[in-house]
Amino acid sequence: MTETVVPEPTQEQAALFAKVRRMMLIAGLTTTLAVAAVLIAIGYRLFRSEGSAVATDVTATLPKGARIVATGTAGDRLVVTLDVGGMTEIRTFDARTLRPTGQLKFVSEP
Numbered sequence: 117m118t119e120t121v122v123p124e125p126t127q128e129q130a131a132l133f134a135k136v137r138r139m140m141l142i143a144g145l146t147t148t149l150a151v152a153a154v155l156i157a158i159g160y161r162l163f164r165s166e167g168s169a170v171a172t173d174v175t176a177t178l179p180k181g182a183r184i185v186a187t188g189t190a191g192d193r194l195v196v197t198l199d200v201g202g203m204t205e206i207r208t209f210d211a212r213t214l215r216p217t218g219q220l221k222f223v224s225e226p
Contacts, residue, residue: 174214176207193217 125133178184179200186197194209204222209215 172214176209176216 178198182198182200182205184196185199185204188195188197189211190208192211194211194214196207196209198205198207206220206222207216208218208220210217
């Protein structure tokens, strides 16, 4: 049996092979990093999501004679502006649970 003898690469060829290997290593590491980033983003979204919001019916009682002037949202809060007998009042509610989170009253100085 005769064995095929592979000639030794020249110095230029060896430098070219080393450069190609280095470029392939960089490309492989970049691809691995990109795939890991995508998997981390998908995992974060899956485990961070709180699911769909459950529909709830809430009845909020207003003071006698009060009327709603304006409503709005601010981030994850529902903001309701009331006029209570000439006095302005702002009430905030959590948008997901509709629980009251704060109340701000404005009065005129005497």
